[in-house]
Amino acid sequence: MSHNYRLEQADPNSAVRALSFFGFVIVAALSLAIIFAIIFSSYFGTPRDQSDFMMMTIIITACVAGPMGALAAQNQYRVDRYHATLEAMASTDPLTGLLNRRAFKILANEEISRMQRTDHGVCIVTFDIDNFKRVNDAHGHAFGDRVLTSIANISHAALRGPFDRLGRWGGEEFVILLTNVNIDQAQSVCERLRERIASTDLTFNGTTVRVTASFGIAPLTKGCRLEESLEAADQMLYRAKSAGRNKVMSVAPLKSVA
Template identity: 40%
Template sequence: MNEVFTADIEVRLRSGEASYLLRLYRKERGSGRQATIAMLTSEVMKTYGPHLVVLEDAGDGNFVFLYAGNRVPDHDGEPITGKNTSIIAPQTAELYRIGCQEAHELNDAVCINHITAPHCVVHHWESLFLPMEDSAHRRMFVALCMPRENKDDFLRNLMDNTPEAIVAASPVRDSHGEVVDATVLYANKVSAELSGHASVDKIIGTSMMRMFGDVATAGGWDRNLSVLRTGKAAHFEFHHRSQVETRWLRVASVPTRDGLLASFHDITDQKRAQLELEHQKKMLMDEMEQRRGLEQELWALAHLDPLTSLPNRRAFRDSAMVKLAESQTAHRPLAVISLDIDHFKHINDAYGHGAGDTVLRRVADVLKAPLRPNTDMAARVGGEEFAVVLPDTDIDSAIAFAEKLRRRIEQTVVVVGEHEIRPTISLGVAMNRKSTNLDELMDRSDRALYTAKRTGRNKVCTEVDVQPKAGDNSIVAA
């Protein structure tokens, strides 16, 4: 890749050596005359000679080396002075051809940023081309080739032996100057391995977006473009799928003077461990959820009636004892209602136990509806027997509540096949007293219930309505 600059060269030059030589050149041409090779004094050659090339047009599209320092691109130690540029790497020969032609046409200095083959010590160069004449007015060109990055073998060896993939890239712009891609200027050996390339040679000079295709598809390429466009660093992770395997990489992309430098750290083992930990955590959470479900099932079996989902007798007694104790401590009223479905045995005998179960569920639904959340409680305490506890409820309110339940049940129609069942209930109401315990309170509400059944059913009675008779141990049929 060659980037040619013919304007604002003073601003674009990065190396101090090139800037100094350009100032000498401008000074030499300050009076309007052509610069001559004489400006390359012994002092200049002593300082810049290793990086200088003097070229003359050979007339066949190539150039002849009149002089070549030993630290110029593609110089492998063999003398090339007097030889044709056709003997060197085509990429570098093309660089010299373009630089000399541009300088000749402009008759002025030209700057080119370029890349050499990866076997060189330096990959990224800045070359300044200056058109000059010798004393015989022969046209020739002086090129100062200065390395811009990775200036020695130590740095390259360090990069090649690091466990992270490292890529340096310069921006590629469209006709509007917008950054659309990046050209790889440098890549270490790990980069080739992670990107699925046989060698680093296959990466240098190629598109960074195509080198790591998944960076683009995973949104990572947009972040690298942002680094090139805004000059702000970006850190992210992405899932890279090469032809060989799938790996997780953590990317740190930072801006440089000429583009970006990105490191790719393989975190596959860490990610796999994290995913395994998350899997184990999920399994543990699922197991805990399953245990909670089993605990809830066991609790329901112990505390709920499976047919109506109302609390059972045991749960009712546990809760009612607490509520009764609280009401006595606070000197607040508490009512208990015992209720029973009238003629329930007849319903079972006439329509079957399935119909009886349906009636029980409908009665339970009616009982639940008017209850105050977290205050009142209804339970199924026997076959067709139910009980309700109403804290902070006086006798009049308790009777009104019981009467409301009675009317709602009376208005309920249970359809079983072709039959309509219209159940009714009898209810007994009792209030807590200062020295009342739960058994005594329930006994009084049961007596009120039996009074309701004995005196006609489908009615509400209180303990006041109970008129015990000596020796009366009769049992009222359901």
């Protein structure tokens, strides 16, 4: 899957550190150049006046400091990119490229904090693939992994880019954070996604299957704990399963707690 999520933005201080290191290298190179200039003068004679000496020093400094500084900055950039890659790996599911459970919880709790300053509605959705074990048993786990990746792609395409958050909760279960929506709007979003999943042919290595998904929706409200809303969404998911699967169930808004 090509959609990779990052838990954190790139470190805004990385460029500052690179420039600081570059400056340090320049100073070190300048000192080294002066030493070389003195040694050069001891062998070949001191320039006739101070301006010639300074010009010689500047030329040596440029020859030494330029390449050293460029190499140092490039190395620092690579180090920062490496750390950013590690952060991304720590926050994404390796199979689907979606947010993993840890990353999703962090982002959801950040959204709860923002809700203290705004009045926009937020809903938590949990959904999973119906009878997924049958898919694995019939076609193998590699085939099942392809199904999971396809469902992740379908779900990602159906959501509103950076405004909604999609994660893999574990196994065949996924979780969505819908922002700026009420329960009715969240229900509509999930119904469209449910229909899209159910109507999509998934073909791998000449084998075609169709799967369905069941959805549970619960609101996030000011003062409510994330775990409380997730548990409520799970209860709705189980109710959707009990009602025959391939359904969307939602609950009324939760009462805020102190």
